[in-house]
Amino acid sequence: MTEDRPYLYAKIVEELREKIESGELEPGDQLPSRPEIQRLYGVSNSVALKVSQILVSEGLAEARAGSGTYVRARPKRRTLVRNFTLRLTDSGSSAVFDLPEQGHQVLLRTTSRPDVAPGPVRERLRMDPAGEEPDVIRTESLFEVDGVPSEKTVSWELLAITGGTPVMIPGKSENLLGIADRFRSIGVIIAGCVDQVDARIAIAEEVEALRVPPGSVVHVLTRTHYDLDGRPVETAESVLSAERYTLTYGEALPTS
Amino acid sequence: MTEDRPYLYAKIVEELREKIESGELEPGDQLPSRPEIQRLYGVSNSVALKVSQILVSEGLAEARAGSGTYVRARPKRRTLVRNFTLRLTDSGSSAVFDLPEQGHQVLLRTTSRPDVAPGPVRERLRMDPAGEEPDVIRTESLFEVDGVPSEKTVSWELLAITGGTPVMIPGKSENLLGIADRFRSIGVIIAGCVDQVDARIAIAEEVEALRVPPGSVVHVLTRTHYDLDGRPVETAESVLSAERYTLTYGEALPTS
DNA sequence: TCGAATTTGTGCGTATGTATC
C-alpha cells in the first residue's frame, strides 16, 4: 500500500494551485517567494524551488528574476476560422485564418527570397530532387493581431509557376489579397486545400517570436494549395499559440 | 553583451540531444546515468538531475527508477483524416476520424447513460438552462488502434431527438455505423459539422487512459453536428495524443 | 547615482527512500 505520494512539493503546489484557480490569488498577484515558502511550510530551498518550477511549467505562474513570482494572466482564447471556400473576393489578408470578429488591428511583417526547397516541402509540392538553383519563393511572415505576435508562417511557392509575377514577392498592396486571388492574377485557379494539424511544445525560436512562455503548447499547421489538376502550387507552415487560439473547421459556423 | 548562457546543464543537454537526434543513440539505448554524468562532465548532482529532467520533459528520454534513463521510442505519427463529406455509406466507425490506411485493428469500449448536460455542452447544443431531468445521452468511448489506446471521446446527443431509438445506446452492431447513418435511421439528416481544435498538456486522467507520458501534448477536438435546419443534434469532445496523431482537414487528400 | 536588500537562477555537496537488476 503506497501512501498516495505525500510529497512535500506536491502538497504545496496543490495548495497554491487551489488558491490560483479559486481566484483567491488573481492574475498579477505575487506568489510567496522561495524564502517565504521555506518559512511558511518549513521546507528546504530545493522544495521551494521545485514548487516554483512546477507552477511555472504549468503556465499558472511567471517568475521574474529579481522581482518575484506572479500569477499569470491567461489570455482569452480567440477562435480562428479556417475557410475552405476559396472566395475570390476574399477580403482577408494572406493569413491562414480569418478572425471571425472584425475591428482587429492586424500587422504583417513579410520577407521573401528565392530558395532551394527543403526535403519535407519538396515532398508536399511533389518536386524533383533538389538541384543547385532556387526553385521556390520562400516567404516568412509574422502576424500581429492588436499588437500581439500571433502567427509565424513560412510559405513556399513554386518558382516555376510564380516566377516573375506579382505573386513572387508580395508588396504592401498585394499583402491584402487572399492567396486564391494572388494565384488567379497569374492564371492559376486554386481548387483544393489540405490542412494538417499538429501540436507540440514551442521551440526556443517560437518562444521568442510569439512571446509565449517557454514550454508553451503551439498548433503547427501545414497547409497545401492545389490547382484544378490536383497539382500542389503552394505550401506553408504556421505556428500559433494553442493557449491563445482555437482552430475551427467546418461547414457551418458555431453560434457561440 | 550577454554571454549566450554558457550554463553547464544547457551544454550537456545539447550534447545529449544531438546524439539522440543524430541517431548515434537509438531508441531504447541507455543514456549516461546521473552519477555517470557527474563523472563524465565533472558536475554536481543537481546539474545531472536538471539535465535528466529536461530531456524527459522534452519527450526525448524516459527515466526508470532503479534502472536508468533511456532514449524514448517516439511513435510514428499517424494521420487521421477528418471527413466532412458525410457519406451515408460510411464504412468507418463512430470514430471522429477515418484512418486513411486500412488493415488496422480497432477496438472500441463504450458506455452510455442518460445525463443532464453540463454548461459548455448546453451552449453548443443551444439548450435551455438545466433542469432536474436528464436531457442528453452521454456516451464515453475509448478507441484502441492496434492495441494502443488512441482516442478518448465523450459525446452528447439530444435526448429529445434520439430518445427511445437505436441511436440512444449503441450496441455492438450499431457501433460500426457512422453518425450520419445512425441519425438517418431515425429520420434526422446530418447536414453540417463544425470542429474546434485546441491543444494542451494532458491532464492526469488522460495520461492514464491514453498511456502517454506525463506532460504530453494532446489535441482536444470539439465537434458538433447540425441538422438540415442548422440545429445542433450532437456534440462531442475527443482527446488524442499529439505525438501520435496528425489531424487532416481539406478538400483533397495528400499523396504523401 | 549609488548601494543595500530581495528574489530568481544556477551550482555544489550530502542524505535517505525506493525501484530495478
Next chain:
DNA sequence: GGATACATACGCACAAATTCG
C-alpha cells in the same frame, strides 16, 4: 542481499536582475 539508479529532500553559496531608499 547487494549494487545501481532514480526521486525526494536537506543544507549552502554565488551571480544576475530588480526594487527601493
